[in-house]
Amino acid sequence: MPFKNLSPVQEQKFRWWFHALDADHDGNLDEADFFDYLYKWDSLFELDKKYAFRDILFRMQHRFWHALTEHAGTDHITPAQWLDYMDHVLKQYRTRYVVEHQVPSEKWGHLLFELMDTDNNNQASRESYSRYILSLAFDNANVDNAWHHLDPDNKGYIDRDAFLNRLAEFWLSTDETDHGNYLLAPPSDWLDS
Ligand SMILES: [Ca+2]
Ligand SMILES: [Ca+2]
Numbered sequence: 346m347p348f349k350n351l352s353p354v355q356e357q358k359f360r361w362w363f364h365a366l367d368a369d370h371d372g373n374l375d376e377a378d379f380f381d382y383l384y385k386w387d388s389l390f391e392l393d394k395k396y397a398f399r400d401i402l403f404r405m406q407h408r409f410w411h412a413l414t415e416h417a418g419t420d421h422i423t424p425a426q427w428l429d430y431m432d433h434v435l436k437q438y439r440t441r442y443v444v445e446h447q448v449p450s451e452k453w454g455h456l457l458f459e460l461m462d463t464d465n466n467n468q469a470s471r472e473s474y475s476r477y478i479l480s481l482a483f484d485n486a487n488v489d490n491a492w493h494h495l496d497p498d499n500k501g502y503i504d505r506d507a508f509l510n511r512l513a514e515f516w517l518s519t520d521e522t523d524h525g526n527y528l529l530a531p532p533s534d535w536l537d538s
Pocket of ligand 2: 463467470
């Protein structure tokens with residue numbers, strides 16, 4: 346089934362993201378998969394000591410899960426239902442929320458940045474980005490490859506605006522060479538050869 350709003354690059358990228366989220370690898374997303382990495386942040390980012398921030402993250406994730414399951418009509422999401430929802434999100438984005446630099450998950454992007462910027466100096470370090478990637482059960486090879494594209498000038502950190510721009514590219518770019526497409530893993534991992 347061709348999608349109206351997803352390009353082939355986006356389709357492959359989001360399909361790969363689905364499998365990254367499927368923590369128990371049974372081919373479907375359920376609520377436990379969807380929250381698996383958030384629970385890992387308790388120890389990785391000492392989130393269990395930041396109650397208010399943790400609460401916001403979990404509420405945002407619940408909102409995402411609720412919207413996804415309502416759209417799909419089930420809480421046992423297949424890859425096709427996930428892609429259909431992504432298609433729906435991009436359609437909404439294009440028709441209702443077109444603001445420069447705003448991405449479908451901009452609020453989530455701010456939270457993710459604040460999670461990684463543990464000392465609040467408006468810079469997320471390579472080390473904290475690495476912890477984030479490992480919480481998604483990726484390996485160190487992915488971190489090295491992705492970081493090179495998040496921080497092309499080799500500064501050792503990424504600031505908030507640059508991170509949000511990369512996240513926008515992750516959602517919206519249809520050109521696999523854009524830096525943001527490396528956010529979770531290099532395109533060679535998720536593009537058909
Ligand atoms: Ca699963
Ligand atoms: Ca920092």
